[in-house]
Amino acid sequence: MCVEISLKTSEGDSMELEIWCLEMNEKCDKEIKVSYTVYNRLSLLLKSLLAITRVTPAYRLSRKQGHEYVILYRIYFGEVQLNGLGEGFQTVRVGTVGTPVGTITLSCAYRINLAFMSTRQFERTPPIMGIIIDHFVDRPYPSSSPMHPCNYRTAGEDTGVTYPSVEDSQEVCTTSFSTSPPSQLMVPGKEGGVPPAPNQPAHGAQADQERLATYTPSDGAHCAATPSSSEDTETVSNSSEGRASPHDVLETIFVRKVGAFVNKPINQVTLTSLDIPFAMFAPKNLELEDADPMVNPPDSPQTESPLQGSLHSNGSSGGSSGNTHDDFVMIDFKPAFSKDDILPMDLGTFYREFQNPPQLSSLSIDIGAQSMAEDLDSLPEKLAVHEKNVREFDAFVETLQ
Amino acid sequence: MNCRSEVLEVSVEGRQVEEAMLAVLHTVLLHRSTGKFHYKKEGTYSIGTVGTQDVDCDFIDFTYVRVSSEELDRALRKVVGEFKDALRNSGGDGLGQISLEFYQKKKSRWPFSDECIPWEVWTVKVHVVALATEQERQICREKVGEKLCEKVINIVEVMNRHEYLPKMPTQSEVDNVFDTGLRDVQPYLYKISFQITDALGTSVTTTMRRLIKDTLAL
Numbered sequence A: 001m002c003v004e005i006s007l008k009t010s011e012g013d014s015m016e017l018e019i020w021c022l023e024m025n026e027k028c029d030k031e032i033k034v035s036y037t038v039y040n041r042l043s044l045l046l047k048s049l050l051a052i053t054r055v056t057p058a059y060r061l062s063r064k065q066g067h068e069y070v071i072l073y074r075i076y077f078g079e080v081q082l083n084g085l086g087e088g089f090q091t092v093r094v095g096t097v098g099t100p101v102g103t104i105t106l107s108c109a110y111r112i113n114l115a116f117m118s119t120r121q122f123e124r125t126p127p128i129m130g131i132i133i134d135h136f137v138d139r140p141y142p143s144s145s146p147m148h149p150c151n152y153r154t155a156g157e158d159t160g161v162t163y164p165s166v167e168d169s170q171e172v173c174t175t176s177f178s179t180s181p182p183s184q185l186m187v188p189g190k191e192g193g194v195p196p197a198p199n200q201p202a203h204g205a206q207a208d209q210e211r212l213a214t215y216t217p218s219d220g221a222h223c224a225a226t227p228s229s230s231e232d233t234e235t236v237s238n239s240s241e242g243r244a245s246p247h248d249v250l251e252t253i254f255v256r257k258v259g260a261f262v263n264k265p266i267n268q269v270t271l272t273s274l275d276i277p278f279a280m281f282a283p284k285n286l287e288l289e290d291a292d293p294m295v296n297p298p299d300s301p302q303t304e305s306p307l308q309g310s311l312h313s314n315g316s317s318g319g320s321s322g323n324t325h326d327d328f329v330m331i332d333f334k335p336a337f338s339k340d341d342i343l344p345m346d347l348g349t350f351y352r353e354f355q356n357p358p359q360l361s362s363l364s365i366d367i368g369a370q371s372m373a374e375d376l377d378s379l380p381e382k383l384a385v386h387e388k389n390v391r392e393f394d395a396f397v398e399t400l401q
Numbered sequence B: 001m002n003c004r005s006e007v008l009e010v011s012v013e014g015r016q017v018e019e020a021m022l023a024v025l026h027t028v029l030l031h032r033s034t035g036k037f038h039y040k041k042e043g044t045y046s047i048g049t050v051g052t053q054d055v056d057c058d059f060i061d062f063t064y065v066r067v068s069s070e071e072l073d074r075a076l077r078k079v080v081g082e083f084k085d086a087l088r089n090s091g092g093d094g095l096g097q098i099s100l101e102f103y104q105k106k107k108s109r110w111p112f113s114d115e116c117i118p119w120e121v122w123t124v125k126v127h128v129v130a131l132a133t134e135q136e137r138q139i140c141r142e143k144v145g146e147k148l149c150e151k152v153i154n155i156v157e158v159m160n161r162h163e164y165l166p167k168m169p170t171q172s173e174v175d176n177v178f179d180t181g182l183r184d185v186q187p188y189l190y191k192i193s194f195q196i197t198d199a200l201g202t203s204v205t206t207t208m209r210r211l212i213k214d215t216l217a218l
Helices: A036-053 A057-063 A115-120 A166-177 A204-213 A219-223 A228-247 A308-327 A346-354 A365-388 A390-400 B014-031 B070-090 B134-159 B171-177
Strands: A002-009 A014-025 A069-076 A090-099 A102-110 B004-013 B037-039 B045-047 B052-056 B063-067 B095-106 B115-129 B190-197 B203-205
Touching: A002 A057, A014 A057, A036 A090, A036 A102, A036 B014, A036 B063, A036 B134, A057 A069, A090 B134, A365 A390, B004 B014, B004 B134, B014 B052, B014 B063, B014 B070, B014 B095, B014 B115, B014 B134, B037 B171, B063 B070, B070 B095, B070 B190, B095 B171
Parallel strands: B004 B115
Antiparallel strands: A002 A014, A002 A069, A014 A102, A090 A102, B037 B045, B052 B063, B095 B115, B095 B190
16 A cells, blocks of 8 residues: 655646555564564554654655645555656665564655755745735725735744634734734634634644644644644645635724733724824824724733833823924825825824924933033043043953953 | 664754754654553553654754653653753763663562663764854754654664564563653663763763662672
8 A cells, every 4th residue: 555645836736755655465474473562563663654754855845835835645556656756766664564464564765856846836935024915905904914924934843834814823923023912803704713722623724723823832843743644634625725715805803902011091092993003102183983992901911011111201201292293284194105094004104103203302402512511621520530540440451351 | 682782873063962862762762662551350451542742853953753751751851951961061072972771670589689681772972063153053953854864764774673672571570671650651661871972982971870770780
């Protein structure tokens, strides 16, 4: 019985990667009885099978399958056909067990030469950060854009088992890149709930999303805990489902996260469902949306940041400087190349917020002049002190050398 | 009966030592462990189940399979951690070896104490290299991953030769053959020891660590 593992790209090309071959011949070992010996040897063979499956080149490929290619399997009986493995394939004889009815042999032949794929498929490396590719498209909910997942370039971790649909990837991004509490993205439809504990059937695309949704470094082990055969069966259904899901734009109820270090509920600035950092600084006369569920967020984030105090003071000064500009008539500012809006967009908002930063205190003339005068007066004293300590300074310099 | 001995050699970077050793030791122990035996009245026994899980290495492009036993993993990690520290503290060339020995206990009459007869010894010789650039380290990751793949294939080939294995013991004898101290898995009796050597192969600091106390046979 032969099991052929092959790779199929989204363009339809396929390539055989491995062929596992379980043979039974008539050569009986008369001395062996069906006792624990045979069973133990068979179980040893199974363990060896597990160990070898992780060691072949196809394993690394199967961990990275997703958009560009999937791994498929085929079982057939009869003579093994090794032609499709290319030149220089290697064979591993996993083991042999003699039984009273015959001898069982398990072997694996795997391809070494992956060059066929390398020129075409692996040129596109997966993106490192999430990228929204809908810059010029008007979307009511920016979160539902087909965002590429944030791929971690850390070693040994899943670099995208399957590219999940939007919400999960955003979830993964938010948990790793921001200190704000995770947003409660509720996605009706087949995706089910994002953590905690979604109760979805462990099937195909959902299973991978589930794994990614509860992603922690230790889950690297759990993700691949399923034996390779079930991984393969999943891929068959995966290939059809995986392509469908990113394109289903599901309705999302986007709940705004309270930004990190924000310790006041964002009452005065009721922005639309958009997470703006330093939202307290945003000028008040932006369009309001009454349906914003996060006008009064239930609890501020429990951050233990030592910066909280200083940021809070910045917030109040920023707020006050914003008030002085209320006298002017605000024309809606549409920066070039930003989206047209019902919602204020990043670029415009950013520009508005930081158009008029407060003056640096050391640059203001009065204080500057005062300190200059003081400095000049105190110079002679300082020089005298330094001259006294010359020897100490020299000793210090010598220790550095 | 002779003890068969297998030697594997690897060259790794400092931070890869732990994972490389764990990969090899776990692979060997995967093949030399069974579920817990539950003896029944008629002299038969049933074997409990043991799961397996994959472990991805952080510093090596490699994944290995180990038994799902946290106790066993902890025990191995402890020894490998000590080995790694000893290697680091030794200075010198960074050469060392770690040995996993499977043995059987043989009861002797009083006043002689039990004998420990090894029947299989796996030795992994480690050479630690220091790399300068990030690119070299990246290449090392991949190379060590490939090397470990070869080692796993070697281990599997040796295991499947079906050479001497201790007989399945009766209930009274089970502790002479198996380590029954763990809760969820039952490997053959084993002990792990390591040595730091210099380039000539003589042991500069001999550090022996025995997991199960053995006594010297007279």
